[in-house]
Amino acid sequence: MDDRFLSRLRAAARMLVPGADDRAYLRAVRGSNLFDRQFYRSTNPRMHWLSSLFPERHYILRGEAMGLRPNPEFSPAAYLRGNPDLDPRAVRPFRHYVTHGLAEGRQTLDPVVDRNHIPLPAPRLRPIDLPQPPARFAVVVHLYYHEMWPEFAEILRRQTFDFDLFVTVVRFAEETDDVQAAIRADFPAAVVIDVPNQGRDILPFVTLVNAGALAPYATVCKLHTKRSPHRQDGDIWRRHLIDGILGDPDRVRHRLDRFLADGDAAFWVADGQHYKGTEWWGSNAARTENLMRRIECEADPSALSFPAGSIYWVKPVILDMVRGMALTPGDFDPEDSQVDGTTAHAMERALGYISRACGMTILQASDLDRIRPPHALPRPRLVTAFYLPQFHPVPQNDVWWGPGFTEWHNVTRARAIWPGHGQPALPSDLGFYDLRLTDTMAAQAKLARAHGIDAFCVYHYWFDGARILEAPIDNLLARPEVDFPFYLCWANESWRRNWDGLSGDVLMPQSYAPGFGAALAESLVPYFADPRYLRPDGTRPRFVIYRPEDMTDPAGAVAQMRQTWRDRGVGEVELGAVRFHIEGEHPVAADLFDFWVEMPPHGLVRDGQFLWGGRDGNRLPFDLPGNFDGLVYDYTTLSTRSTDAEYLAHLPARIIAGIMPGWDNTARRGPSAHIAYGANPGAFRRWLRDLCVERLPESYRGELFVNAWNEWAEKAVMEPSEQYGDAYLRVLAEVCTPAEDG
Template identity: 25%
Template sequence: MASDIQHESRVVSVGFFLQLAQSVNDGLLKSCFDNLMKVQSDSVQLQLYLSLTPTVANAPEVAYFTERFLRNEKNIRVVHVKDEGYDIGAFLKQLHRFRHELQVHQYILKVHSKSDPIWLERAVESLCGSEHQVKSILKAFETQSTLDIVSPMGSTFSATTSKDAVFPHLKRKYFNKVDLATAFDDKTMHTMERLCAQLGLEACPYFEKYLASITAGTMFWARNSRLYTEHLPRLFESIRNELSQDYSNNNRIEHALERLIPTLSRLNGRMIGDIQPAPKPVALYFPQYHSFSENDRFWGEGFTEWTLLNKTTFFGVHKPLDFESGGLGYYNLLDKKVRARQASIARSHGVYGFCYYHYWFSGEGAPHDHKVMYQVLETMLEDQEPNLPFMLAWANEPWTKTWTGMIKSKHALLIDQKYGEEDEWREHFVYLLRFFQHPNYIRNNGKPVFAIYRTGHLKEKLRPMITLWKRMAVDSGLPGLHIVDSINHFYTSMIDKGFDVSGVVDASYHFMLDEPASMRNLPSMSGFDKIQYWGSTVRFDRRPRSGDYNFPILRTPQEFGSAYSAMIARLSTMPGREIDVGFNFICAWNEWNEQAVLEPDEWWGFQRLQEILKVVNNVPVRAVF
């Protein structure tokens, strides 16, 4: 249904309709709310419409939403509702109560406190998972005049939709053994037809059951129209006594209502789209660039990565933009102001967070406390810089004189990697726990995400070690761990032999240096059809480190940006893909001696970072119907 409301200015007004009922998943809903608040400006205005059942009316989490609005002098409208009619009943009551002031909004966002955390995460990540995602959706509405609804990827379907196009969690929960057509039973269709007649010809010109559709979960963005300001409020007056007092899987009027809204868009020849979970670029971060005892011993006192880069005279090797020009220069990572500027640069260019390499050794040459190159990570915990989401990736390979992780001779070995036994595994987890418990630590469904660079190198130690860690995580008050392995050349070239990691490794991330960006899932030890976080490589050139690398992979910022954009566009065509949060891993933030660098350099400045920002601000909306 086309927007039939006239607006006098170019200011975009959004009505955020939030229904809080049996539970308040405050982490996800707060993040959605925060991202909407970040988008506010002179050209985007936000108004909150909040419905509360008696169960949550006095919950402390509710104050987070109300106080933020009052503190920012924004309008908020609260309505108290009975615990009936599910979220759709509360939504109709909101529309009815405030119908006389809704015409100011061009767009509506409807979200509610879904009790299923995986389903809620898909909705929040897709609809408001980042400020850039919100901008992408608003831009899609502004540029596609027939777009009526934007839903979470894989949540909108009809009786004839392929199961492969449905969000996998939804498919497993409701349609594992039955067809999608069971969501459109005769009783629900008859109720929809009755409601269509009650709405009148302007809203529902005819009813055709083969166009019946559903946005499962009833969380979506919509273009505002008289459907929301007049027709649905009037319908609420006539059906309010039919709203259910308890929950049922099907056949209630609420089920007809949640199917009715997207169906009306189709009946009026309007477009329904969906959008993937917000892309969250996580840049791999090398925590060196300061002197420490092991490097002093191996390479000479005061050695850092800059020692190698400063010696390099190869053509095409880029060096850092100086601090005075807005870059970072030849920094010391123990300097707080350097790390603060890293966070500022990353955040302002759409980089979601950093994945710090973590070094823990057991074997010949390892320190007694196992920690190597740890100062930057521990200092970050102390001074909170970079103040950015972060996670750790265990770079679990031996250190050698060739920086390759390959022991070709005893003479080449610097620190071995043998992994120890259970006592050491416990000690290692206790050390990691301080990071896992940090509020900025990256999580998936509440579980800290921990990456392992070479799972194959752990061999028979992997399963008992990770099983112990997951148990210790739960004992420490965490919901578990989300363990991610790396699909890299060690695995694809069979240097590290594959083996069964089921129940231990939960996902994989792509670390393929010879490909500019992922375009498909890859064979992995955790399974081809399991969660895979795709990735992109800025460029790769080891000449500063090795001196004789014959085939540097050189890419301009535009070539990198084009590949990264194509990857995100490809992900938008895969509604049935196994994914919860849209992490993608970028190699790298600051690998200067491999030239895999997002940080600004003397040659290209900030152009690589600008390419990322361009992509995350323009996430495609896929046409579903």
């Protein structure tokens, strides 16, 4: 046997059978209740599995001599420095503390060194501050230890991929100007930002995320000057973390290509940095749970899995979810040399739950050397989004709801029902628009087209010849230069005071007078004649009816429509209908229409899916106010049901698969709202990818329907929002636009 093996064997034997003095020390430690097993394991991840089983023994036999901490508030080296009356050759620091020092009130940590950092507010970034146009990749470096910049600069100079560099710098009076000059000398185009010494490397990174600075990039590399002073191997650990994601340039390029090609990969970390298991919680479980509820996700405490070390490559949808948390400096602890239990530590763990919510994985460096490129997802042949023209005043709404009423009045009055509930849901990039301005519709269409939406299905309000909310589409006809591909959906519900079309005072009835089918068809001819009106098969204009079962004689009405269009020279029309969740009074034969449109959440919600309401009581992990009498159901369960064989068996043939970004009509119904809990860009991404694999091959003409583009009062919205920016659009573009060449 060689000496190394014998040494290991003796160490294992001592671990299993400690000597008498070690046993006495062990009894003192256990009796003190001052040894934090979770903390010790989480801050020393490279312990041998045997040592991890017996962490107190590892500490007294090896850890104390290595300078490791038995709990966040005790440093053996600092204890000896702060208590010079103790002989370091004779005293075992933690043993002395638990037997004498605690009662004597002795110092256990080094005093916090004031590095004369300048108190600063969190920076506010403007688009003008950011790289234009952006590179494909971004690298973010957080500098607390300014003296380490040359190490990072050398690492970055070796890389062969193009990137934009962001450097956040904790400002110290005597050093900041010098280090900023050094950064700009090495990387003249770098965005360098002074930040306060708060939230470690996490708050500065969140600040960039919240400002939308990192949204344009295919993936982002996050680095920081990690020294981990509570660990003897802090510098070695940092170099391992960085080398795993930015080591040899050729290997980095190879791994980067594979990371990007794997649509299910959320993080790329160094080997050994994907932590799994409840032993890594430390004091962070409660804070992590609260963070996740900000984006309507639950953190199962028994399923902890996260990228450790805060040095990684990350995909943009993860950052979108972080933005959705709406974190501010007030959410982060003042800096006091904490090694556990802060918002920064909780965020590290929350990232693993975000990955899980998105249906994504954490890959270690060597995983990228082994995985095979995944199969490409099927892409829809046509993507349509329902479009609401409600956003402008009309005389009828002035009478019913008050002068100047538009949908925005409801939207802005919404209030959160529980802590973390994402209400009110407010627009960002397009603002509180007025759809009488056709230029707004042009901007909407440009944004939609860039992210994979081919056309809008615009609601058409026609009541026995009377029109309402017609101004946007009629103004569009007068502006032929505006690129706005569209077709119409007759929203044939009666208008009622409670907004659901099913109950409440009738404000504007649908009477279906004799001959209404021919009259409706006649009124549509001018729209069909517009060159922007969509003909998906190249010949037939498309028209959709929202509630065909409400018509007194569906087959007769459809026959009138078709004959009128033939008589007027339109020819055949591709006629579709929405698959509604409640069967109307006049059943419709499935073959009456050329196609059907699946419109989530209609038809997908069942009693057993209610988290609140129905027969189920409250299965949410928090209480709702006593005046809430609505329904809450699970978005992820609903999305899973959409590919379930039992559900699919009841759908008509020739149906277009549908998806929704969310559903929450709190803005319209207040405490009686129906809410899809857990709707966020990550869950939408997961549903969309599943839908492409499971449903697109059988979807009518390979199409996809989105409910909706701008139903703000129902939070079924693809437009950019204050909470998530343009995240939903970028998720859609990932699947519905041609793949970008590497």
